[in-house]
Amino acid sequence: MRRLNQPKAFYKASLDSPVELANAEEENLVFSDQMNFSTTSSTTGELQKFVQHLVWLYQDYQKETAYTVKHQLHQQIVKFMDDVIFREKQRNQAALEKFISTVMQEIFREIDSHTKLQYNGNLVLLLSYYIYHYSLKGINLTDFFDGEFTTFVKKNYQTELNQITPLLPEIEKRLDVSFTQADQLLFALFFSTLNYEVKSNEINAIMIAHGYATASSIANVCNRMLGNAVFTSIDMPVESTIFDISEKVVHYLEEYSVNQGLLVLVDMGSLNMIYEQLKQNINQPILFIDQLSTPLALEVGNLIQxxxxxxxxxxxxxxVVVPNVQLYQPEKSKKKAIVTTCFSGLGVAIQIQKLLYDCLEGILEVEILPIEFADLQKNGLSEAFLNQYDLLSVIGTNDVHIPEMKFVYLENIISGNGDTQLKEIFENLLSEAEIREVNDRLVKNFSLIRVLESLTILDTKRIMEAIESCIQDLERRLDLRLSNARKVAIYVHVACMVERLIRHAEITDFPNLEQFAFDHEKEIRVIQDIFSVLEPIYSVTIPLEETCYIYNILYLD
Structure with missing residues (x-):
């Protein structure tokens, strides 16, 4: 079949872009709407278009050297394969097509183990596509092959034709399909992408990666971007071992002439162990580089060229082989948050959380998060927490002294002295009227009696009277004048302490306990004596750790 007489410039312009493949449901012109070719179904038409394209290309360059013709054909074969493979990877395959693909992988692995045939997953995917869409439907392209072009392929692609000789009968037997001479020629052309000539003065380079078509996909991209077939690819089953990788390298060395040395890019595996497997079988220098990736391979390819x-x-x-790690936090606004804490325990912090939610309900959406006082004092707030939340304040019974963190004493809220701090916290979020509403709710919900009722299961009146007597004794015997806020803190801590002791959940940890008790022995003895009146009332024993915490409330700022 002869082509229409068109100038060479027309074909060169057409070859600079990939062959366009139409959707399977549509009809399209075989080559271009500028030519009066009859329309065919897209599935058949894309292949007819491709074959005609190759024939016309051969006719246009046949007076050039065989190398030039093969180079031009190679570019178009690779483009066609890329288009098909990219499209196939984006869609769901039919059950029969998946079966064909699985059988093809098995056949190639078996032949590879016997003949050392080098192949890649992309080629297997393309041949599976070809069999499903063309061979099984009986599409015969023999009439599209020009006689001279057929002769050229048979003469100049002898290696590839020899490679498919053991392959085609096995496929025909297992898939119950018959291949025409046109199919054989096309398969040889597809196989030529594996054997594309490397410059004799260049280092041989291969990629080995686990997974179906992993190495071949990376090699295909890199070779296209480098403008030359720099890399050969070997796709390994996921279950492959270091021994299997080493065996592949040995096969490659036996099959190809490695004049300038061999460079091997691998995705993973111990390089020392691979070398141990190879050292008895190599006579050439070999450079191994792991952590295979496209940017790394492109850098290596540039150096080879x-x-x-x-x-x-x-x-x-x-x-170069250093990972570039960048952690990007979401740009969306962070959630507003308030942290509650109390050295009396997490349970108290949770109760404070509940009271705060009641105060802010319907006015401001904010996360209120209870955190253990000891953890907060020791570790502060994690970077992950600060990246996720916009912290408004920490509310508790003791300041954890974390820089740039607004702390509000619970006793200031209870005593009504925290209105200035609340205004600072909410001034950019709420109107003055809303801030007043929040403050009024706080005064109501955080009255001392309400707080103690929320924090403990004890008889509130009874425990408050007992603690009041203790506070008076503390001021008299230790010569103290306690502020209202500090008194509130003692009420809250001692009430929670008694409940903890009743539940046998007393605090058992205090930093440098013995030294602390020795340094403040006089005051601690007084505190122990004063609060011992609670022991017979509630049938508890106040441990030294709890006494030391009371000391901190009395004396620490």
């Missing part, structure tokens, strides 16, 4: 030696490449890549 610059005729760098293996030593030079190794030195350069030591500086």
């Amino acid at each position: 610059q005729d760098r030696s293996l030593n030079e490449i190794a030195e350069n890549m030591k500086e």
Whole structure:
């Protein structure tokens, strides 16, 4: 079949972009709407278009050298394969197509183990597509092959035709399909992408990666971007071992002439162990680089094309193979948050949380998070927490002294002295009227009696009277004048302490307890004596740790 007489410039312009493939449901022109070709179904038409394209290309360049013709054909074959493979990976395959793909993988692995045939997953995917869409439907392209073009392929692609000789009968037997001479020629052309000539003065480079078509996909991208077939790819089953990888390298060395040394890019595996498997079988220098990726391979490919030696490449890549790690936090606004804490325990912090939710309900949406006082004092707030939340304040019975953190004493809220601090916390979030409403609710909900009722199961009146007597004794015997806020703190802590002791959940940890008790022995003895009146009332024993915490409330700012 002869083509229409068109100038060479027309074909060169057409070849600079990938062959366009139409959707399977549509009809399209075989090559271009500028030519009066009859329309065919898209599934058949895309292949007819591709074959005609190759024939016309051969006719246009047949007076050039065989190398030039093969180079031009190679570019279009790769483009066609890329288009098909990319499209196939984006869609769900039919059950029969999946079956064909699985059988093809098995056949290639078996032949590979016997013949050392180098193949890649993309080629298997393309041939599976070809069989499903064309061979099983009986599409015969023999009439589209020009006689001279057929002769050229048979003469110049003998290696590829020999490679498919053991392959096609096995496929025909297992998939109950018959291949025409046109199919054989096309398969040889597809296989030629594996054997594309590498410059004799260049280092041989192969990629080995686990997974179906992983290495072949990376190699395909890199070769296209580098403008040359720099890399050969070997796809390994996921379950492959280091021994399997080593065996593949040995096969490659036996099959190909490695004049300038071999460079092997692998995705994972111990390089020392791979070398141990190989050292008895190699006579050439081999450079291994792990953590295979597209950017890394492109860097290696550029160095190979610059005729760098293996030593030079190794030195350069030591500086390149460093991961670039960037953590990006979401740009959306952070959630507003308030932290509650109390050295009396997490249970108290949770009760404070509940009271605060009641005060802010319907006015402001805010996360209120109870955190253990000891953890907060020791570790502060994590970076992850601060990245997630916009912290408004920490509310508790003791300041954890974390820089740049607004702290509000619970006793100031209870005593009504916290209105200034509340205004600072909410001034950019609420109107003055809303801030007054929140303050009024706080005064109501955080009255001392209400707080103690929320924090303990004890008889509120009875425990308050007992603590009041203790506070008076503390001021008299220790010569103290306690502020209202500090008195409130003692009420809250001692009431929670008694409940903890009743539940056998007393505090058992205090930093440097013995030294602290020794340094403040006089005051601690007085505190123990004063609060011992609570022990027979509630049938508890107040441990030294709890006494030391009371000391801190009395004396620490």
